[in-house]
Structure formats: structure tokens, C-alpha cells
Amino acid sequence: MLKLGKLYIHFLTFALFITFFLNGHMSELCMAYFSMLLHEIAHLVSACAIGLRVSHISLYPFGVNLKLKNKITARASEDIILYLSGPAVNLLLALASIGFKEYLPDAVYMYRLNIILCSMNLLPVLPLDGGCILKRIFSGIVGIRRAHVILKSISAVLAAVMTLSGIYAIIHTGYNYSVIIIAVFMIGNLFTQREKYNTEYIRELMFYKNKPLKRVRVTAAYDDCDYRDIAKNFLPAYYSLVCTVDKEGKIKGFKTEQEIVQNILNS
Numbered sequence: 001m002l003k004l005g006k007l008y009i010h011f012l013t014f015a016l017f018i019t020f021f022l023n024g025h026m027s028e029l030c031m032a033y034f035s036m037l038l039h040e041i042a043h044l045v046s047a048c049a050i051g052l053r054v055s056h057i058s059l060y061p062f063g064v065n066l067k068l069k070n071k072i073t074a075r076a077s078e079d080i081i082l083y084l085s086g087p088a089v090n091l092l093l094a095l096a097s098i099g100f101k102e103y104l105p106d107a108v109y110m111y112r113l114n115i116i117l118c119s120m121n122l123l124p125v126l127p128l129d130g131g132c133i134l135k136r137i138f139s140g141i142v143g144i145r146r147a148h149v150i151l152k153s154i155s156a157v158l159a160a161v162m163t164l165s166g167i168y169a170i171i172h173t174g175y176n177y178s179v180i181i182i183a184v185f186m187i188g189n190l191f192t193q194r195e196k197y198n199t200e201y202i203r204e205l206m207f208y209k210n211k212p213l214k215r216v217r218v219t220a221a222y223d224d225c226d227y228r229d230i231a232k233n234f235l236p237a238y239y240s241l242v243c244t245v246d247k248e249g250k251i252k253g254f255k256t257e258q259e260i261v262q263n264i265l266n267s
Helices: 011-022 026-049 076-099 107-121 129-142 144-172 177-192 199-206 227-231 257-266
Strands: 002-004 007-009 054-060 063-068 216-222 239-245 251-256
Touching (some): 026 054, 026 076, 129 144
Parallel strands (some): 007 054
């Protein structure tokens, strides 16, 4: 990786630009990277606005990626702002390209490119923006563990559909370069971005003391159950009260959410 301050450029990216330059499709590639770079800059600005720390922006041969030092936010609204900002910029670029089509020779291509980028990033597929938003919403409704299972299943199904659609599009468009670019970007993003830690789980541990007691949710767990497994079923909108039982189903006692989280933090 070539490091230019906060900008990292993968060496294969240079090879990609050289290839497209030799093939006479440099303008299409530059517009694609310009649109994706503005997409990530929008994420960067919104991240700074809600107090997150930015590490760097990387230019890969399959797209552009913003790397944050932390992704822990206190409210779901902050996550929604963070992940919606990128697609919103692509939508604005699409509208602007049509508004200034008299001055832009490739306005139609720019419009289609940004509409595709906006639409694709809003798909409920991890780690795309739409998938991250949906996971954050589901975590507050059904819990962290179930939300992860739901999004993982949706992502697997849509990833398969997107791959087949991309292959079909490439075959039936005379190997149109714009379709190839989008297909490569999407597949690259789907299979290279991975979270090193469960942000929803860490958020639950960080902000558990600020929960209101008006909405209480009672759950049951075995008395020898791992507290970490219990905490994964906590819901942000509820204060959890855990009833511990033995293997025969007899009640052994009750533990508050604060007791369980404090036990995890002390271990």
C-alpha cells in the first residue's frame, strides 16, 4: 500500500488504471473512483460530526473504503446518519449530472453510475450501508444474536442473486465495462470487509448504565450459563431481568442486567 497521509492506495489500483488507460476507458474508471471517493468522504464527514475517529481512506482495485478507529455510537440515529450519508451523496451526484448534462459529455454515464452505487449500497447486505443500518435496527428489536443471524442469511441470499445477475449482465451487454466495474466493486466489498468485533455487543456493555427502567424484559437462563451469551440477548430499548434456573427448570434466583454486565466487565 502506498501511504499519502490519510490516503492509502493499493498497488493493484495503479495496475487497474494503467489497464483501463491502455483500453481507452480511463474516463469511466475515473468517474467511478471519483463517485466512490465522494461517497466515502461523506461517511468521513458524518463520522467526525458524531464524534468517531477516522483512521484512513483506502483505494483498492475494487473500490474505496473508509477505515474508522472506532464505530461505537450511543444511538441508532447516529449509525443511520453515518451509513446513509454515502448513498445520499451518490444520489445528489446523479441529480447534479442530469442538471448539468449540457456541460458534462458523460452525464448519462455519471447518472447511471451513481444511481447504481446508491441503490447497491442501500441493499440489506453486510457490510454494505443498507445492511449495517438494518442490523442496527434489528439489534434493538430482536437482540444482537438474532439480528446477526437474520442479516447473515439475507446477505448470503442477495450475494448469490447479485453474482448471478452480474454474470448475466456481463454476457448480455457485450461485455460492457461499466457493468464489469460495478460487479467487481460489489463482489470485492462483499468478501473483503470483516468486522473484528461485534460493535452492538460492545455498545451494550458501554451504555448499559444509561438504560431507563420503565420497560423491563424478563428472560430465563441456566444458572451455569456464560454471562456473555446472556448479554447477547439484551435489547437496547429494554432493561433486562434474568431469571436463573437449574437443569430441572427450578428457579434459582434473579440477576439484574447491571449485575451480569458488571460480571462480564470484571472478568
